[in-house]
Amino acid sequence: MADDHYLATGPRVGLRHFTAEDRAEFTARARESVRLHRPWLSSPTTDAAYDSYFAKLQEPSREGLLICELESGRIAGFLTVNNIVHAAFRCGAVGYGAFAHAAGRGLMSEGLRLAMGYAFGELGLHRLEINIQPGNERSIALVKRAGCRLEGYSPDFLFIDGAWRDHERWAITSDMFERT
Known part of the structure; x- marks a missing residue:
C-alpha cells in the first residue's frame, strides 16, 4: 500500500483505518494470535x-486503526479509540493488540506513538485512557514506554474471556505526550 494511504508513518510502520477488505488478513492474524492474546483480549x-467489529468501528464514538509494516504492508497489530467524548472532556479509551508474527519487535511501540499523535492531533483529544489487566506485563511495559502514567485500579472492570477482570488504569494527556 502506498504511503499516501497512511494517516501517519514511522520508520517501520504506518497507521491506517480498517477496511472491509482487511477481513481475511485480520481474521487469519487473529487466529494465529489466540494464544498470545488470551486471556487479555479476544479479537475477531x-x-x-x-464484520460486526468493523461495523462498530464506523460509529462516531470510535476510531479503528491498523498498524501495518511499511516494507510488506502486512498488518502487525491494531488499535481502537473507543468511547470518544469531545466538548470539555476530549477523551477516548484505547484498546490494542499485536499479532503473533509482530510481537516483540517494537512495532506496537512505534504504532502506539503514531496513534497517540493522531488522536491528539487529528481527533482533537486531550486525554487517552488505557485499561490493562495487572498480569499483562507486556502491555504495561508498552504504555510505560509511551509515557503513560498509572492512575488507579478497578476491580471487576471488564468482561473478557468469560470473566470479569481487574484492570489498572493508565492514561496520557496531550501535554504529557508532547514532553515525551
Missing part, C-alpha cells in the same frame, strides 16, 4: 465477527 477470528 471469523468473517462474521470481523
Whole structure:
C-alpha cells in the first residue's frame, strides 16, 4: 500500500483505518494470535465477527486503526479509540493488540506513538485512557514506554474471556505526550 494511504508513518510502520477488505488478513492474524492474546483480549477470528467489529468501528464514538509494516504492508497489530467524548472532556479509551508474527519487535511501540499523535492531533483529544489487566506485563511495559502514567485500579472492570477482570488504569494527556 502506498504511503499516501497512511494517516501517519514511522520508520517501520504506518497507521491506517480498517477496511472491509482487511477481513481475511485480520481474521487469519487473529487466529494465529489466540494464544498470545488470551486471556487479555479476544479479537475477531471469523468473517462474521470481523464484520460486526468493523461495523462498530464506523460509529462516531470510535476510531479503528491498523498498524501495518511499511516494507510488506502486512498488518502487525491494531488499535481502537473507543468511547470518544469531545466538548470539555476530549477523551477516548484505547484498546490494542499485536499479532503473533509482530510481537516483540517494537512495532506496537512505534504504532502506539503514531496513534497517540493522531488522536491528539487529528481527533482533537486531550486525554487517552488505557485499561490493562495487572498480569499483562507486556502491555504495561508498552504504555510505560509511551509515557503513560498509572492512575488507579478497578476491580471487576471488564468482561473478557468469560470473566470479569481487574484492570489498572493508565492514561496520557496531550501535554504529557508532547514532553515525551
